[in-house]
Amino acid sequence: MPRGECKGQGWWHGKFRGCGYRLTLGREAILDVLSKAEGHLSAEDIYMKIHLKYPNVGLTTVYRTLDVLSNLGMVYKLDFGDGRARYEFAEGPKGAHHHHHLVCTQCNKVIDYTDFIDDEVELLNQTEKGLGQKYKFKITNHLIQFYGVCEQCSGKN
Numbered sequence: 001m002p003r004g005e006c007k008g009q010g011w012w013h014g015k016f017r018g019c020g021y022r023l024t025l026g027r028e029a030i031l032d033v034l035s036k037a038e039g040h041l042s043a044e045d046i047y048m049k050i051h052l053k054y055p056n057v058g059l060t061t062v063y064r065t066l067d068v069l070s071n072l073g074m075v076y077k078l079d080f081g082d083g084r085a086r087y088e089f090a091e092g093p094k095g096a097h098h099h100h101h102l103v104c105t106q107c108n109k110v111i112d113y114t115d116f117i118d119d120e121v122e123l124l125n126q127t128e129k130g131l132g133q134k135y136k137f138k139i140t141n142h143l144i145q146f147y148g149v150c151e152q153c154s155g156k157n
Contacts, residue, residue: 015072015074016031016069016072016074019072021068025054025057026050026054026056026057026061026065027061027065029050029053029054029057030046030050030057030061030062030065030066030069031069033046033049033050034046034069034075034087034088034089035089037088037089039110040078040080040086040087040088040110041086041087041088042084042085042086042087043059043062043063043066043085043087044059044084046062046066046087047059047062050062066085066087069087070087073090074089074090075087075088075089075090076088076089076090076143078101078143078145080101080103080108080110080145081103081105081108081147082108086110090141098114098141099112099113099114100112100113100114100116100144100145100146101113101144101145101146102145102146102148102150103145103146103147103148104148104149104150104153105147105148105149106149106150106153107150107152107153109150109152109153111150124142124144128142
């Protein structure tokens with residue numbers, strides 16, 4: 001089945017089951033942690049959050065479940081250049097929550113932002129349209145990360 005094209009009902013329960021996967025206790029715990037996360041969690045972060053309550057859920061289960069969720073298009077696997085993959089839901093219970101990332105190359109701080117400037121929106125729309133026409137490719141989404149130095153690391157107050 002193509003990535004992200006499973007038909008399910010409801011929020012993530014329905015999406016996961018609708019793709020033909022069993023929703024085990026461990027998988028449900030992982031989905032629950034991701035749905036409540038306010039940041040970008042690594043597999044190890046997720047494991048530590050569920051391990052005390054569900055000691056039978058191992059780190060391997062977390063990695064395998066994250067791979068499945070990523071392949072289904074339910075989570076984004078992000079690389080912020082620190083050697084650890086981070087994960088976040090592709091959308092929330094109210095639908096898409098599109099945002100971009102600012103990543104500090106010194107302290108690894110990640111800032112999510114949604115207050116796009118008009119020029120950015122126009123440039124992205126033109127870029128998607130141009131790439132789609134040039135390669136006969138239907139673009140459905142994008143992930144953008146800008147790298148630089150945050151205010152604290154640059155010494156500004």
